Amino acid sequence: MNVSLLMLGTGTSQGVPAIGCDCETCRSTDPRDRRLRPSALFTVGGRTLLVDTSSDFRWQMLRHGIRRIDAVLYTHHHFDHIGGFDDLRQFNYLQSATMPLYGQSETLDEIRVTFRYAFGEARQEGGGIPSARMQTIVGGDPFDIGGATVMPVSVKHGILPVLGYRIGDVAYITDTNFIPETSFALLDGLDVLVLDALRHHAHPTHFSLEQSIETARRIGARRTYFTHIAHNIRHERDGALLPENMEFSYDGLLIKSQREAYD
Ligand SMILES: [Zn+2]
Numbered sequence: 001m002n003v004s005l006l007m008l009g010t011g012t013s014q015g016v017p018a019i020g021c022d023c024e025t026c027r028s029t030d031p032r033d034r035r036l037r038p039s040a041l042f043t044v045g046g047r048t049l050l051v052d053t054s055s056d057f058r059w060q061m062l063r064h065g066i067r068r069i070d071a072v073l074y075t076h077h078h079f080d081h082i083g084g085f086d087d088l089r090q091f092n093y094l095q096s097a098t099m100p101l102y103g104q105s106e107t108l109d110e111i112r113v114t115f116r117y118a119f120g121e122a123r124q125e126g127g128g129i130p131s132a133r134m135q136t137i138v139g140g141d142p143f144d145i146g147g148a149t150v151m152p153v154s155v156k157h158g159i160l161p162v163l164g165y166r167i168g169d170v171a172y173i174t175d176t177n178f179i180p181e182t183s184f185a186l187l188d189g190l191d192v193l194v195l196d197a198l199r200h201h202a203h204p205t206h207f208s209l210e211q212s213i214e215t216a217r218r219i220g221a222r223r224t225y226f227t228h229i230a231h232n233i234r235h236e237r238d239g240a241l242l243p244e245n246m247e248f249s250y251d252g253l254l255i256k257s258q259r260e261a262y263d
């Protein structure tokens with residue numbers, strides 16, 4: 001089973017350009033400096049597994065002509081990662097089916113509160129609200145979606161627990177500044193690693209670029225791509241300084257695993 005990962009959004013929570021900002025990156029005409037809110041789409045064995053419904057979800061689906069999503073894998077409940085939830089309605093309609101949502105219990109609880117209208121008891125039938133079925137998962141406990149094994153990987157984002165996801169030899173880990181030892185063990189032998197690298201200087205809940213490079217070196221994937229990138233990083237200027245086998249991802253980048261995924 002081949003695994004690919006389409007980077008739908010590689011920006012930080014406010015996106016790049018930021019509203020009202022005149023910095024070099026926000027004024028850049030390089031399309032790789034224009035970053036929607038964070039999300040990515042795994043394709044494995046003909047299934048499409050979406051990581052997070054970002055605040056830019058609708059535009060990401062339109063931009064790439066995506067017409068089918070088999071499941072949503074949530075990393076955590078921060079709004080940049082869940083804001084597009086309501087637009088899952090269109091996929092309920094296109095697929096005539098309820099959307100399965102996977103996440104840890106804290107994440108799913110917060111989604112139920114934030115989008116209370118979709119989970120009430122006396123829910124209105126019809127097209128007005130998304131139809132979703134929640135499945136609680138736990139870091140380190142793999143599960144199966146249509147024959148593909150998905151490994152959730154626990155990391156920390158400040159004090160908040162977040163899940164990264166590994167499918168075959170591709171892993172996507174956003175919104176983190178700490179990876180526990182037990183999770184490093186789940187990241188052995190990767191072909192592709194996508195990792196949070198917010199900005200040059202330190203941040204209380206995200207890896208800085210320097211910390212992310214150090215972590216990527218330890219994980220030792222054949223190729224590493226950084227994501228959740230703020231506006232003080234310019235793709236071309238700063239990308240030229242990265243170590244070999246590491247680069248900034250950008251919106252629309254399609255990453256394909258070189259190896260066969262295991263089932
Ligand atoms: Zn985020």
Ligand SMILES: [Zn+2]
Pocket residue numbers: 017018021022023024025026231
């Ligand atoms: Zn800016």
Ligand SMILES: [Zn+2]
Pocket residue numbers: 076078157175
């Ligand atoms: Zn976050």
